[in-house]
Amino acid sequence: MEIKHLVLGRLRTNCYIVIKDNKCIIIDPGDEAEKIISACEDLEVEEILVTHHHWDHILALEKLETFYHLKHNSFLKKSFTYEVIPTPGHASDLLTFYFKDDKIMFTGDFLFYHTIGRCDLETSNIDDMINSLNKISQYPDDIKIYPGHGKSSILGEEKKYFATYFKDK
Numbered sequence: 534m535e536i537k538h539l540v541l542g543r544l545r546t547n548c549y550i551v552i553k554d555n556k557c558i559i560i561d562p563g564d565e566a567e568k569i570i571s572a573c574e575d576l577e578v579e580e581i582l583v584t585h586h587h588w589d590h591i592l593a594l595e596k597l598e599t600f601y602h603l604k605h606n607s608f609l610k611k612s613f614t615y616e617v618i619p620t621p622g623h624a625s626d627l628l629t630f631y632f633k634d635d636k637i638m639f640t641g642d643f644l645f646y647h648t649i650g651r652c653d654l655e656t657s658n659i660d661d662m663i664n665s666l667n668k669i670s671q672y673p674d675d676i677k678i679y680p681g682h683g684k685s686s687i688l689g690e691e692k693k694y695f696a697t698y699f700k701d702k
C-alpha cells in the first residue's frame with residue numbers, strides 16, 4: 534500500500550490517497566478538487582472517505598462525488614480492508630479509519646502529532662474525547678498515525694501524552 538499526501542486549502546488540511554494495485558481511496562478532500570483528481574489520474578477511485586464534516590475537510594467533496602459517481606463514507610471495502618472506529622470528541626461524527634494490515638490509522642482532527650483536536654467547537658465533547666483516547670489506547674503502539682493537519686506520528690509515541698491532556702479532570 535502506498536500513500537500519497539496532499540496539503541490543501543486555507544487551513545492546510547491533509548488529504549490522503551491510499552493506493553494499492555492501481556486502485557485508491559481518497560481520504561478528506563479538503564479543497565482544490567482539481568489537484569486531487571490529477572493525483573488520482575491513473576488510478577481507479579473506489580471510495581471517498583471523510584473523517585468528519587468540518588468545512589476544511591470537505592470543500593472538494595461535492596465535486597469529487599460528482600466526478601467519480603461515488604457517495605462518501607459508503608464503506609464499500611472493495612479492494613481495501615479497514616476498520617471504521619468512531620472517535621468523537623473534537624466533532625460528534627469523527628471517524629478514525631484503521632488499515633490493520635498496513636498498521637496505519639487516519640485520525641482526522643481527533644489525534645495529531647503530540648496533541649489532540651480542540652474540544653470547544655459546536656459538536657465537541659470532552660467526555661467523548663476522553664473515551665475516544667481510552668478506546669484508541671487499546672490499539673498497538675506501532676501503528677502509524679496520519680492526522681488531518683500537520684505531520685504523521687506513531688501511536689505508541691502519542692499514547693505517552695494522553696494522560697497529560699486531561700490531568701485536571
Ligand SMILES: [Zn+2]
Binds near residue numbers: 585587642
Ligand atoms: Zn475538524
